[in-house]
Amino acid sequence: MKRELPIGIDNYRELKEKNYYVVDKSNLIKDFLSNGIKVTLITRPRRFGKTINLSMLAEFLDMRKESKKLFEDTDIMKTTYMTELNQHPVIFLSFKECKGSKQNLVKNMKLEIAREFERYKDVLKREDMNRLEQSLYDFLMPRLYNCMDEDVFGLDDTLSFLMQRIYNVSGKTVYLILDEYDTPFIESHIHGYYSEVKDTFSSMLSKSLKGNPYLNKAMMTGIQRIAKENIFSGLNNLFVCTVKDEEYAKYFGFTTEETKHLLKNYDLTLNEHVKAMYDGYQFGSIEIYNPWSIINYASTKRLEAYWVNTSENKMIRSSIRKRGLGFSIYFQNLIENGYVDAFTKLQSSFYEEEADESLWGLFVNAGYLKIERVLRGDEMRLKIPNEEVRMEFKSIVSAFLEVGENDIITMLNALLQGKLSEFEMFYRQMLLKLPSSFDLQRENSYHMMMLGMCAFLYEDYEVLSNREAGNGRSDICLKARRANQLQVLMEFKYTKDKNQNLKELAEIALKQIDDKNYAAELSLPVLKIGLAHRGKDLELAACLCES
Known part of the structure; x- marks a missing residue:
């Protein structure tokens, strides 16, 4: 028994x-x-x-x-x-x-x-x-x-x-x-x-x-x-x-062997899906799994997000709104790449010392990021540890953009239902609401912002960024997890030139998706979208391929 x-x-x-x-x-x-x-x-x-x-x-x-x-x-x-x-x-x-x-x-x-x-x-x-x-x-x-x-x-x-x-x-x-x-x-x-x-x-x-x-x-x-x-x-x-x-590294959380043994007792295995969801922490030199999540997974047999922070989540959300342009650039890099190289203080409290390095320390100490390696001194490569935490980043992204979670969900639902005029309207409204500290001086800024919002789609889509596809690297690919579900490719363009026609630039972005065959490995239907930006102005061009 x-x-x-x-x-x-x-x-x-x-x-x-x-x-x-x-x-x-x-x-x-x-x-x-x-x-x-x-x-x-x-x-x-x-x-x-x-x-x-x-x-x-x-x-x-x-x-x-x-x-x-x-x-x-x-x-x-x-x-x-x-x-x-x-x-x-x-x-x-x-x-x-x-x-x-x-x-x-x-x-x-x-x-x-x-x-x-x-x-x-x-x-x-x-x-x-x-x-x-x-x-x-x-x-x-x-x-x-x-x-x-x-x-x-x-x-x-x-x-x-x-x-x-x-x-x-x-x-x-x-x-x-x-x-x-x-x-x-x-x-x-x-x-x-x-x-x-x-x-x-x-x-x-x-x-x-x-x-x-x-x-x-x-x-x-x-x-x-x-x-x-x-x-x-x-x-x-x-x-x-x-x-x-x-x-004390091995005493807080489950080691790999402890996790394997527990799951085996409940007729489960430590496969790649479980590792991707709950693994990724490292205390000292020891690989550690989140014990709360592993126990809940063993109980329900459902691969879901169980780890939800409260106090630290509130503090992080309120704190990132106060940070300046420097932090914004680093945070955008984190959302785009899944990691960031940043100066990090682990032994000081953010509410005592409201500096970027103390906030990064709070991210690490609260379990939202792990130290992948120390680069030099207090500069560390910080990484989102696993998919469970990546899902929890939704509320943090929402706070960072100063956009409500419901607004993001409404915009993404319009996109996935093919209601492009509504999607464009909601996206345009979000651009107008963005805080002044948000960097809109390069193509990657829009790419990273959309990438962060797409974290809300994790349960239904694999969100891929700059992955090899066809004859190049697509900006964002929303790869459906279920058959016959709409798949989405997005290509971003940016210009400072006030004389540049944004609609034409959006068409160029859309053409790039076809020219470089980004949809080669995707099953139909596929929605292709080219997005052109200048500051908070926007135009898009789209094509739905169903056969």
Whole structure:
């Protein structure tokens, strides 16, 4: 009997007790305990197993739990570190639900911290405290337990106070395990109250991590390192593990062998179609598959896009609207070629440092791009990792062009229905709406813009650009995935000459499609379109071949 797949479950105890399919990542515990690093921050995209791994680590170490049965068949129990099982005080927090409005974010943060206070209520007996501790206790508890009050004053002392009390009673220093530590920073930035909460949140982490004699070790996960809020400044024993590093590379996401084994268990194979859809990530030197997508594919048996980002998607969409001409040119190159060579900062947050290199770093850290290779210094070749992410780029392209997704879909539907006058009208309207930062000084500008919009057609069409066809390279080919479906060839022309007749230029583009036999390998029907541009002016010529 096949084990049930754990879709949406990220609690390690629940996974093991209910006998879900689990990929053993327990040697992460050995790697964490065996190094001399005080604070480890691992940056990875969402949906790559961060919460499950930290839940596993907390379950293993926590002296208040009985976890032997949960680990009896795992790799960690074959090592000398098996003796560390349930031997240490642990504070485990996940800020993944700290989202939305200020009231909702603060409420969920207080609830998360208060749950740990409840777990350790035996060390929080007021009569056992000295006068200073009693004073702090009396100050903190009403504020922490008033979850509906969005006031964050005093919240910064809660964790360090709890760690002190745990040590005073148990005589043991504390392991602090913090999942999605940066979600409150990202969400407060998106929703406009970052300046109201950042000092308190930063101070809470700083007091817990820096110079805290009650801290044994800490592991944190997030999307990016938050640099400027001084959380990590002065930490001499800090390791920030990015997607470039070998350390912990195999523990977040599925390796090729893990993916093959999982799919085989559910009567599936790791074929070229699955690889194209979900492969493409590389952490350190290890090829990694998106675990969320693989598990969903194994469950549904449907090759679809399952990975959808939220917070980072919103931040990227809002941010690219603010970038200048320089970023626009690089982004157009990315859409056209599937890769871009750009200076990239992985260890800074875009909302702290609104520079192009920080935005490219956010693309990488959020999982939208992968580092194919380092060119020199901080200059890297960045690539769209797979077809699933390419499909998610639709919303990003829409934001980049400042055109609504529905407008793009309406225009493309008119094209595929052969309603060329409507297509021309919608396309002309889009050109007029384009932001001034969009480069319309060359033929490739229009080519890349249309290429980006054609990403919306992925489910029905293979979108090909500058591929060899006939006796040359066609600009854009929409190759139908189903028989008897309309296929489309587009050729672009551009002129600065105000005396050039655009209609004649469009006819020249259309003639080029025939002269170079671009349609040679396409089955009928084929719609051939020549598009001529001058700034935001447009003419087209078209021919439908049905027999």
